[in-house]
Amino acid sequence: MTQLFEYAPAPESRSIVDVAPSYGLFVDGEFVDGSGEPMKTVNPATEEVLSEVAVGTDADVDRAVRAARRAFTRVWGPMRPADRGKYLFRIARLLQERAREFAVLESLDNGKPIRESRDVDVPLAAAHFFYHAGWADKLEYAGHGPDPRPHGVAGQVIPWNFPLLMLAWKVAPALATGNTVVLKPAETTPLTALLFAEVCRQADLPPGVVNVVTGAGETGRAVVEHADVDKVAFTGSTEVGRSIARAVAGTRKVLTLELGGKAANIVFDDAPIDQAVEGIVRGIFFNQGHVCCAGSRLLVQENVHDEVVASLQRRIGTLRVGDPLDKNTDIGAINSAEQLARIRELSEIGEAEGAHRWQPACDLPDRGYWFPPTVFTDVSPAHRIARDEVFGPVLSVLTFRTPDEAVAKANNSTYGLSAGVWTEKGSRILAITDRLRAGVVWANTFNQFDPTSPFGGYKQSGYGREGGRQGLAAYLRSTHP
């Protein structure tokens, strides 16, 4: 009898989803060729080319925006709100019916573990459609005036870390409020958006209500800058967000940005240590750390620092890194070679600054883009590793001695998207969370999402909220009484 419990591989079947050799753009209810040079999308876990995807040029984007405008003025805008809700409910149910397909495709294209795409991404995406479907005919009660109106055509650009979920966060509220959509998915992860386009057809959504234009930065720029787009929504890097804000400035367009973060996860000495360690792991290693609200700065009270770090290291030693389609995998592949290079660079900077790098002994596959879970200790707030967003499985550990110091260090960031507080003392939770400059603060948990809960940031983490009643505001022209 072997002493170690080696789990045999339990891969999800790839055959559940058909990946076409090539994809077009989804414009006006049809799949059409793009005028740009097609791009390839690869499986980051194997570097295998999955498919060839069309690239939209200015002309393609123009066609998509015109289709969206037509749909807005002729069908979607005038439609009874309750009927819009029905379409959204239909989409939500189709997402549930085809959940396995979406989960497998997401893991293939993005590299995230199937356990996360299956248990988090897809169910949450469906939940967002269900939630917003409910709002469609109740908008006058959402607190944005008695007769709130849609903006018109929404141009939306989404990132590669949660391709389907970010689509749902953008498309569901836009449709529920009566806007039509031109969506540009990320360059490295376009496939689930194209499968979603198929779902729109299956749901008999009127042509032009949702348009998907794939491509890279240029295509995104065309969407943002198109003169007939009324509302721009972007999730992604602060750098790109800044250029979008510049492009939109001075136009009549409405803009919301959801950008980077460098969240503080604060562990007090009376915290439930075992659950805090779980929360730290979930905070930083969920989705390989490709999470804008990742708890990438661990602030731990000095008197429990060694205990917490020792427990954390033991726990990280049990994380399983490897094949994203294996149901037992905890950490999958880094999404792209480019991102991997950035994570490596910042890690090297961390060491050069004098922080201490720790990684567990773990075998990484030969092919694909991989980075082991990493913990930096002896980090100071002056280190770049404590200030720059790594967007990878890299945790920086800092210490504090008093609650005031914890708050000061937590807020000492150019970002302010999320934070976490771990303590058994309820009064301290309330006192600390009140003083944290972050859009979301989790207490004794981390990285929990729900469509009813607004999400968004302070400072360079962007502006506007997504989800909840507050999230609807971004897609409505309020008519205050």
Next chain:
Amino acid sequence: MTHVLDPGTLAAGTRPGPGSGTAFDDVTRSDAALRAFLHGLPGVDQVGAEQRAATLGTRSIKTTAKAWAIDTAISMVDLTTLEGADTPGKVRSLAAKARRPDPTDPTCPAVAAVCVYGDLAGVAEEALAGSGVKVAAVATAFPSGRASRAVKLADVRDAVAAGADEIDMVIDRGAFLAGRYLDVLDEIVAVKEACGTAHLKVILETGELVTYDNARRASWLAMLAGGDFVKTSTGKVSPAATLPVCLVMLEAVRDFRAATGRQVGVKPAGGIRTTKDAIKHLVLVNETAGGDWLSPDWFRIGASSLLNDLLLQRQKLRTGHYSGPDHVSVD
């Protein structure tokens, strides 16, 4: 407030040697000290613990891993009968099954122990002679534990004299809930002494302790008192063994070994009926306490009907077909 676990010693290998247990002598010198110690243990966040247990429950165990897990689980079973209607015949028949769970397949491992009431320990001992299967007897006025200490200790001595290798005692939950921790500790110490060379499993009856904080405190109490195993339940109270409570107890034995160098086993009992449940528990052991606990010496499953499901699943893996309940013996 600071943690009782000294972080320096947790991190480094500077622990006292196995069996020492002297590291915590101070905390057992008075009720107040013991109370301060137990209440100074890190708390358990209920939501977080349950979420963690649920996540581990989704591990997918297949093929060779499943075959290994089934055999390991069989070898960890304390095959149990604790009914008022138990007879020597019933115990003998259970012993035969314990020795050879699957008569059609000699490669099937024997179970770890047969667990009976103290008055039947002699019958079990005779029936299991030479098999390597241990005799476990419940004692100390099982399942309620409501009797005088003299009666409880006599109960233990009787069972040991009759041939029990292992004693499953119940703690005085009333005393624990009333905050009389030192009484509980003293009683476990006394029972341990009465056990002589027999192994002592301490049943916490977590269903009556209710909170995870209590489960952790009771586990530490039992370990400080010298218990060889901490066990979740008698099987007579619902809820019995649950995944989160087992998780908390595994964390406790893991931390206890880190703090004292002494390893203590864990036994969930009651309510584990299917192979799937058993495998979830093994995953929990593997990823919480670690591989060192994946042996019948350190992890047991108290169950009666679980064994047959394990055998059916084992036959399925061997033949590729599911068979019915008549393909395994009733007991």
